[in-house]
Amino acid sequence: MDSAFPVAPATASRRLAALGSELARRLRRLAPPAAGLLVFALLWQGASATIDTSLGRFPGPLQVWEQAGNLWAEHRRERRREADFYRRQEARNAARQAVDPDYVPRLRPYTGKPTFVDQIGRSLLTVAFGFAVATLVALPLGVLCGLSETAYRALNPLIQVFKPVSPLAWLPLVTLVVSAVYTSADPLFEKAFLNSAFTVALCCLWPTVINTAVGVAGVDRDLANVGRVLRLSPLTRLRRIVLPAAVPMVFTGLRLSLATGWMVLIAAEMLAQNPGLGKFIWDEFQNGSSDSLARILVAVLAIGLIGLGLDRGMLALQRFASWDKGAAVR
Amino acid sequence: MGAYLEISGVGIEFPTERGPFRALQGVDLKVDKGEFVSLIGHSGCGKSTVLNIVAGLLRPTEGGVILDGREVDEPGPDRAVVFQNHALLPWLSVFDNVLLAVDSVFGGRRSRAWRRQWALHHLELVQMAHARNQMPHEISGGMKQRVGIARALAMEPKVLLMDEPFGALDALTRAHLQDSLMEIQARLNNTVILITHDVDEAVLLSDRIVLMTNGPAATVGEILRVELPRPRDRLALAEDPRYHRLRQRVLRFLYAGRRHGEAEAAAPAEEAA
Numbered sequence: 001m002d003s004a005f006p007v008a009p010a011t012a013s014r015r016l017a018a019l020g021s022e023l024a025r026r027l028r029r030l031a032p033p034a035a036g037l038l039v040f041a042l043l044w045q046g047a048s049a050t051i052d053t054s055l056g057r058f059p060g061p062l063q064v065w066e067q068a069g070n071l072w073a074e075h076r077r078e079r080r081r082e083a084d085f086y087r088r089q090e091a092r093n094a095a096r097q098a099v100d101p102d103y104v105p106r107l108r109p110y111t112g113k114p115t116f117v118d119q120i121g122r123s124l125l126t127v128a129f130g131f132a133v134a135t136l137v138a139l140p141l142g143v144l145c146g147l148s149e150t151a152y153r154a155l156n157p158l159i160q161v162f163k164p165v166s167p168l169a170w171l172p173l174v175t176l177v178v179s180a181v182y183t184s185a186d187p188l189f190e191k192a193f194l195n196s197a198f199t200v201a202l203c204c205l206w207p208t209v210i211n212t213a214v215g216v217a218g219v220d221r222d223l224a225n226v227g228r229v230l231r232l233s234p235l236t237r238l239r240r241i242v243l244p245a246a247v248p249m250v251f252t253g254l255r256l257s258l259a260t261g262w263m264v265l266i267a268a269e270m271l272a273q274n275p276g277l278g279k280f281i282w283d284e285f286q287n288g289s290s291d292s293l294a295r296i297l298v299a300v301l302a303i304g305l306i307g308l309g310l311d312r313g314m315l316a317l318q319r320f321a322s323w324d325k326g327a328a329v330r
Numbered sequence: 331m332g333a334y335l336e337i338s339g340v341g342i343e344f345p346t347e348r349g350p351f352r353a354l355q356g357v358d359l360k361v362d363k364g365e366f367v368s369l370i371g372h373s374g375c376g377k378s379t380v381l382n383i384v385a386g387l388l389r390p391t392e393g394g395v396i397l398d399g400r401e402v403d404e405p406g407p408d409r410a411v412v413f414q415n416h417a418l419l420p421w422l423s424v425f426d427n428v429l430l431a432v433d434s435v436f437g438g439r440r441s442r443a444w445r446r447q448w449a450l451h452h453l454e455l456v457q458m459a460h461a462r463n464q465m466p467h468e469i470s471g472g473m474k475q476r477v478g479i480a481r482a483l484a485m486e487p488k489v490l491l492m493d494e495p496f497g498a499l500d501a502l503t504r505a506h507l508q509d510s511l512m513e514i515q516a517r518l519n520n521t522v523i524l525i526t527h528d529v530d531e532a533v534l535l536s537d538r539i540v541l542m543t544n545g546p547a548a549t550v551g552e553i554l555r556v557e558l559p560r561p562r563d564r565l566a567l568a569e570d571p572r573y574h575r576l577r578q579r580v581l582r583f584l585y586a587g588r589r590h591g592e593a594e595a596a597a598p599a600e601e602a603a
Contacts (some may be wrong), residue, residue, distance in 0.1 A: 222417035225387055228405040230434040239571075240430060244421040323421035323465070 001278040059294035064301070067294040075115035082110045114275050120302060123276030126193055126267045126309075130200030131258055137201070138208035138257070139250070145209065146216025146240075146246065163206040166197045167264040171271050174198045196265060203264040207256035215249025216242055244323065251318040258314055262307045277303055333360035335489055339393035341547075342376075353379050355547035357393070359540060361489070364519040368532040370580060371542030377525045380542075381491050384523065385411050407435045410482035412492040416474040418466040424477050425462035428452060428553060431481045452484040453477070455514060474504035476510070478599065483514070485546055489521040505564065508534060516561060529580045533573060534564060541583045552583055585593055 041061045051058035093105035145152040175195045182194060219242050227237040269278025281299050284292040340357040342351040353376045361367050362584040369377040382388040384395050386405040395402040397409065418427045428449040436445055452460040456476040461469055475495055483489055496504040508531060515522060526532050532539045536556050556576060558567065567573040
């Protein structure tokens with residue numbers, strides 16, 4: 001073997017060495033965050049043993065992990081039940097139709113309680129709706145403020161006053177207004193959903209407005225002059241020069257808005273009783289079983305991870321859509 | 331009978347927090363068709379302001395500019411500008427940057443196919459056709475400036491205004507671009523106003539060199555005619571005594587002008603627009 005392929009062992013060992021050094025490099029990169037997480041988990045486990053609450057001992061990472069498994073198992077069980085329910089219903093209807101061909105089957109929807117996973121889905125839907133509404137309002141408003149100094153001066157006091165208002169202050173107003181205005185016999189959306197979504201929209205409007213305005217107003221003077229030399233019409237100038245130039249700032253605003261919206265949503269859902277993560281936490285808090293704290297912590301971690309995911313998603317969208325590929329990762 | 335381009339009695343004042351600042355005073359200049367004129371002066375003397383007034387980007391406080399029998403009162407593609415920092419739109423490819431200019435100038439008059447061909451032709455003129463699909467951030471500073479020149483030329487301007495177009499480039503790249511510019515000018519016979527602070531560049535490229543005095547209230551100090559035969563070769567010129575005499579005269583003016591300026595204005599003039 002060796003005499004037939006004198007080179008092979010050498011390259012193989014070199015390749016192995018390269019693989020080894022690559023592995024070592026990755027380990028070195030992963031080591032600090034892993035160590036951070038481990039130390040945090042140990043401190044948490046140690047501290048939790050010393051805190052006694054009215055709902056029992058404060059849960060450590062192990063209990064939280066266990067509850068995460070339970071929540072997932074509950075979700076699976078609920079889905080099975082739902083499938084069983086529909087199967088039984090179909091069988092029943094088929095049986096009755098066999099006896100009585102004129103029978104029109106009544107389809108009843110399954111009315112089980114939403115699981116943790118359903119609630120995550122509901123929260124994402126609510127924040128998406130609120131964020132979409134906010135974006136639809138904020139982008140034109142921001143462009144207007146960026147283009148016109150007068151519009152900016154007119155709107156700036158309003159922006160500055162409404163920007164710091166807490167979602168908890170908006171919610172009662174939103175609730176009453178939605179109740180008064182949204183009076184459909186066959187409502188497409190639940191009121192709790194709209195209340196939460198509009199509260200999210202009111203709170204996450206501002207970063208997009210402000211950043212869009214700054215981006216539009218701050219178009220490089222030479223680029224603006226290119227538009228003037230070419231005698232582009234105001235609309236073409238807006239479309240070909242001003243808006244593209246503002247895109248990086250717009251995305252910065254959108255990222256901030258989405259992060260704000262997600263944070264606000266949990267509080268809004270708690271009060272509005274929108275069946276999302278906020279209501280999940282509130283119900284667990286009211287429920288007060290010995291597992292509640294661990295389940296709330298699962299929700300806390302889920303909220304954090306989803307928030308991170310949303311931000312990374314926006315960043316990926318920005319990388320894809322913006323000409324400025326050097327967008328910051330923070 | 332006026333010249334092709336006539337700048338007469340132009341002065342401009344900028345409002346500042348400490349009262350009005352007079353940047354230019356009584357600037358007179360006539361440029362013939364097909365002439366290459368350089369404006370040279372210390373930074374902050376207002377030479378870019380003159381260019382911006384001809385471009386229509388700034389309105390003079392008094393005086394005016396007449397180009398080909400028409401008064402300049404707004405920017406327009408008949409006075410294409412090559413900006414110092416190229417000013418390519420970073421979200422458009424090299425080709426689309428030129429095409430945007432072509433479309434806005436010839437949009438109603440020429441077919442789409444003609445306009446694309448016209449844009450490509452001008453990229454070929456500056457030897458940038460190979461990079462037509464690249465984005466501005468993917469090409470070097472010298473290449474960007476070539477595209478900026480292609481964009482300006484593609485507008486078929488009556489006068490090409492160049493605002494220190496090679497100022498930010500390294501010496502070798504600058505020399506290449508100067509040579510390209512000379513070739514293009516020989517072919518198209520454009521009327522060009524070039525703002526520069528590079529003495530060699532001014533002597534090499536120009537038919538006339540306009541020496542600006544220092545601000546505030548800068549004006550035309552002296553005008554030198556460069557009687558060097560074209561085509562000019564930078565290596566041959568390096569041995570030419572006439573070239574050196576011209577260079578000396580410009581340098582002497584700038585040096586004397588600066589001392590004169592320092593004596594007159596205690597604070598150095600700031601770059602105005």
